[in-house]
Amino acid sequence: MTLVSQQPCKLETGARSLSISQTLKALHAGKLGAIECTTRALERAERSIDDVKAFSVLNRDGAIAAARESEKHYRNGTARALEGVPIAIKDIINTANLETRYGSTAHISHIPKEDAEIVRQLRNAGAIIIGKTTTHEFAWGVTTSSPVFGDTLNPHNIAHIPGGSSGGAAAAIAYGAVAAGLGTDTGGSVRIPASLCGVFGFKPSYKRLSTRGIFPLSRRFDHPGILGATLEDVAMLAQVFGLAATIGEKSPRVGIIEAIAPIPTDGVVSTAFAAAVKNIEREFHTQTFNDLPIFDGLFAAFADTVLIEAGLEHLGRHSMAFIDAHYTTQTASRIRLAQDKSVGDYVSAMERTRRFKSDLAKLFENVDYLLLPTCPCVAPKLGDKAIAIGDWAGNEREALMAYTAPFNLSGLPAISIPMAVPKGTLPAGIQLVGKPGRDGELLKFAQKLFAVI
Numbered sequence: 001m002t003l004v005s006q007q008p009c010k011l012e013t014g015a016r017s018l019s020i021s022q023t024l025k026a027l028h029a030g031k032l033g034a035i036e037c038t039t040r041a042l043e044r045a046e047r048s049i050d051d052v053k054a055f056s057v058l059n060r061d062g063a064i065a066a067a068r069e070s071e072k073h074y075r076n077g078t079a080r081a082l083e084g085v086p087i088a089i090k091d092i093i094n095t096a097n098l099e100t101r102y103g104s105t106a107h108i109s110h111i112p113k114e115d116a117e118i119v120r121q122l123r124n125a126g127a128i129i130i131g132k133t134t135t136h137e138f139a140w141g142v143t144t145s146s147p148v149f150g151d152t153l154n155p156h157n158i159a160h161i162p163g164g165s166s167g168g169a170a171a172a173i174a175y176g177a178v179a180a181g182l183g184t185d186t187g188g189s190v191r192i193p194a195s196l197c198g199v200f201g202f203k204p205s206y207k208r209l210s211t212r213g214i215f216p217l218s219r220r221f222d223h224p225g226i227l228g229a230t231l232e233d234v235a236m237l238a239q240v241f242g243l244a245a246t247i248g249e250k251s252p253r254v255g256i257i258e259a260i261a262p263i264p265t266d267g268v269v270s271t272a273f274a275a276a277v278k279n280i281e282r283e284f285h286t287q288t289f290n291d292l293p294i295f296d297g298l299f300a301a302f303a304d305t306v307l308i309e310a311g312l313e314h315l316g317r318h319s320m321a322f323i324d325a326h327y328t329t330q331t332a333s334r335i336r337l338a339q340d341k342s343v344g345d346y347v348s349a350m351e352r353t354r355r356f357k358s359d360l361a362k363l364f365e366n367v368d369y370l371l372l373p374t375c376p377c378v379a380p381k382l383g384d385k386a387i388a389i390g391d392w393a394g395n396e397r398e399a400l401m402a403y404t405a406p407f408n409l410s411g412l413p414a415i416s417i418p419m420a421v422p423k424g425t426l427p428a429g430i431q432l433v434g435k436p437g438r439d440g441e442l443l444k445f446a447q448k449l450f451a452v453i
Contacts (some may be wrong), residue, residue, distance in 0.1 A: 015044065016044075020180060020228075024082075034083070037085075038064060039067075042064075042130055051158075052175055054134060055177075056149065056168065059132075063130045081126065082127040087180055092138070093119060094115060094215075102135070102139075117213055118224050122240060135167070138310070140334065142165065143161045144164035145382070157426060159381055166227065169193070170183075170197040173199045180227060182225070191404045195373075197427060200229070201226070201415065201429075202414075203414050220309060221305065221409065231417070231447055244443075248444060251285060253366065255289055256280075260372070265376045268425055268426070272428050273430060280449065280452060283448075302405045302406075310334070368434075369442070370432075371433075372403055374430060375428070378427065379426050413438065417431075
């Protein structure tokens with residue numbers, strides 16, 4: 001299809017991915033075969049590469065071979081939970097016998113021998129891995145841009161970024177190539193692109209999903225995550241990982257955070273959030289928190305921790321000469337910055353994180369959930385490094401991560417849910433945060449919340 005920069009980029013209704021439940025229903029009824037389903041998904045993924053660069057690698061032969069096995073399971077009456085369902089995997093996550101570049105030219109033609117643990121679980125449930133979705137180099141960025149591989153684009157308006165670093169997964173889902181995919185979230189890398197692309201993005205509690213086989217960015221903050229076109233798609237993948245939606249409090253208390261200083265929300269986000277909160281207040285007990293000091297200085301602590309831990313990770317693997325020769329300038333410069341950090345910087349960041357976790361635990365004594373915008377703004381334009389929102393101005397990393405990164409520091413489960421926005425407006429997300437380990441309850445309440453916003 002031919003695109004212009006201000007047009008939305010979406011497939012025709014009949015050519016878009018079915019939801020996971022629709023796919024399974026068609027497969028079980030024999031109205032759709034697993035090979036046909038997989039072939040269609042690969043065709044959509046191929047078009048998404050041309051239009052928005054959502055995939056880095058397609059698993060053509062492997063996916064068709066897996067689909068043949070799925071058809072045997074359907075014939076034998078042994079179909080598993082996700083039998084024959086096409087799923088996309090972020091390129092930071094290892095996939096056996098399928099090229100995994102980690103978004104970097106340093107790893108072109110790298111073929112892992114084993115699946116990451118979360119990929120293994122999906123395969124064991126019968127899911128078909130159709131390809132690897134694009135990521136910022138080593139998942140270290142929020143734009144999913146690459147001077148080598150090209151920039152991933154927002155399907156709602158290709159003049160704008162999809163967010164990152166799981167931007168390829170969000171773009172693939174918003175485009176209609178697949179219903180769901182796996183990403184990673186170190187400072188918002190699942191929730192940010194979900195918000196900017198108008199899909200759902202779920203970050204479980206810290207360590208609820210295995211990081212084995214995932215290239216680390218910051219081991220202290222890395223979370224695997226799930227993206228989906230619908231909340232049901234996310235929930236069905238979560239169930240495979242043992243995170244089934246479960247009923248929680250009968251009368252949940254919701255804490256409302258309109259903004260995190262010093263970054264205000266832009267007009268689209270503030271209007272959509274206010275409208276959503278108005279509806280929520282009619283259904284649930286709410287309490288609004290303004291000017292919370294617990295977030296003061298938190299982004300700096302987050303940024304220092306990631307910089308130091310990522311720097312150690314890469315310098316432990318390669319020399320600076322290798323990094324300069326094979327990494328992008330952006331990533332290499334960050335690793336050089338990491339070398340200027342001290343043990344004292346790291347200790348200070350850890351102390352700030354501990355205080356925040358303590359303060360947040362006290363806040364949760366009065367509420368069951370927190371609700372705030374996922375990002376303070378809609379998707380910036382491609383190439384915009386400086387972002388201005390109201391009286392605040394800064395870089396795109398702080399702008400997009402300021403509302404999500406705190407919940408990587410805390411390790412709490414969080415999900416981004418699309419909000420209603422005017423037609424022709426870029427998407428915006430609302431973020432629901434739950435108590436530690438209460439992932440199933442968060443998913444169940446998210447369903448109730450989405451029904452009213």
